[in-house]
Amino acid sequence: MPSSTVENYLKRLFIEQQKQPGQLVQMGHLAEAMKVTAGTATSMIKALADSGLVDYEPRNGVKLNVQGEQLALHVLRRHRLIELFLVQILGLDWAEVHPEAEQLEHAVSEKVLERMDGLLGRPNFDPHGDPIPSADGIIRKQQLATLLNCPRGQLMKIARIVDQDTDFLQFLDRHALRPGATLTLVHLDTLADAVTLQLGGERTLVLGTRAASKILVEPA
Amino acid sequence: MPSSTVENYLKRLFIEQQKQPGQLVQMGHLAEAMKVTAGTATSMIKALADSGLVDYEPRNGVKLNVQGEQLALHVLRRHRLIELFLVQILGLDWAEVHPEAEQLEHAVSEKVLERMDGLLGRPNFDPHGDPIPSADGIIRKQQLATLLNCPRGQLMKIARIVDQDTDFLQFLDRHALRPGATLTLVHLDTLADAVTLQLGGERTLVLGTRAASKILVEPA
DNA sequence: GCTATAATTTTGATAGGTCAAAATAAAAAA
DNA sequence: TTTTTTATTTTGACCTATCAAAATTATAGC
Ligand SMILES: [Mn+2]
Ligand SMILES: [Mn+2]
Ligand SMILES: [Mn+2]
Ligand SMILES: [Mn+2]
DSSP states (O other): OOOHHHHHHHHHHHHHHHHSTTSOBOHHHHHHHHTSOHHHHHHHHHHHHHTTSEEEETTTEEEEOHHHHHHHHHHHHHHHHHHHHHHHTTOOOTTTHHHHHHHHTTTOOHHHHHHHHHHTTSOSBOTTSOBOOOTTSOOOOOOOEETTTSOTTSEEEEEEEOOOOHHHHHHHHHTTOOTTOEEEEEEEETTTTEEEEEOSTTOEEEEEHHHHTTEEEEEO | OOOHHHHHHHHHHHHHHHHSTTSOBOHHHHHHHHTSOHHHHHHHHHHHHHTTSEEEETTTEEEEOHHHHHHHHHHHHHHHHHHHHHHHTTOOOTTTHHHHHHHHTTTOOHHHHHHHHHHTTSOSBOTTSOBOOOTTSOOOOOOOEETTTSOTTSEEEEEEEOOOOHHHHHHHHHTTOOTTOEEEEEEEETTTTEEEEEOSTTOEEEEEHHHHTTEEEEEO
16 A cells, blocks of 8 residues: 555656656656655655656656556546545535645545545546546546637636645635636737736736636637 | 644543543553554653653553543544544445544544534534534533343333444444344343343344443433 | 562664755756 | 766665564562
């Protein structure tokens, strides 16, 4: 049985790998993401390599192998199902479920997870629009535009938010920018580094490109 | 924040203390209950004493102090509320929720617990009939008879089962012996070390005194 | 009161995770 | 091609939790 530390590393590796497909994850990058020192990351990765969960190229980087990826997807499934459960069944705020799920994902058994899944009606997406891997470890990868590269002047629907920071999510929530909400990209000003959005009614909102790139949309 | 190991020791101390009120819990007894060696228990208890959670008399035994007891009650509350949640909301079997709760009790936040409590309607008892401590750490102590010392020939209601072993609980369940069920103590045979029970209908059941003493009842 | 026995505590080790600081290797700059 | 900078790995330590085995009490028996 993998420890929760191991589960966290695997999950993190999967997520970082997806951001730069094909490439190895650098030690420094991993250490930063896990909030540990580089030396700690190195020794952990060596242990994971010994357990046959990752391919490690010293001084080069690391990637999940097939077995590690399956495990990571399993943890990710638990995390995301739990998030949805907390929102749908217990009525927690979607902006604050991430840290809760971060703990619970290591404590929930297969049996309990299966019940949650059933109760939720075998959902495909979590409250942030992140896809939920299937029980057999398959994840649908979506091809979504960001608010920076989506068509201008066209009504779009928010599909996913790729940031788990509670304060950021609460900010979005205050402007009703949640998965499912619709909006239009009015203007992208590269010099000002900002986008102008048309929300419901007359409301207009200006976001910096950093923030805008975290909002993934699809045609409404 | 106490580690889950610390939480488990405190909970165990509380439960063992209740079995022999007033007395100190012996190291050997604690070690046995925690399934660790005596040396491990000793060093853990010394650590708990240093953290100001228990009163430790070397060579004599240990007991929770006020602070430790509050913490223990808090863990017990989490454990029991979770058990009820698993049965009522997720539909798990009451015979198998204990080990699940044993993990979840360390991962559930106050916020999540509060939602569970609300959803369950502020319950007072868990699926085994164990009382659930209140949020401010008060536990009602019940004065219940066992199937060994309850009045004979009188209809009794099962109030509580004081054993968490899944196989034993499933055995009870097969005979419909669950909290809330009614039955009559027909005969207690001290020589045969057994009791004869009258269940619903014509059904009769003979239990050894060891098993019978784990079934707590009250007048129906 | 002395001895055998049982319970408890100590000691020395190990495993998992972590950090700070030193050593090393690779990449970039000069 | 050297030198400097940056990233990675190693080393030495520490903390929590655990065990096995040795040392130390207490307790009971005689
Ligand atoms: Mn986690
Ligand atoms: Mn999510
Ligand atoms: Mn526990
Ligand atoms: Mn219970």
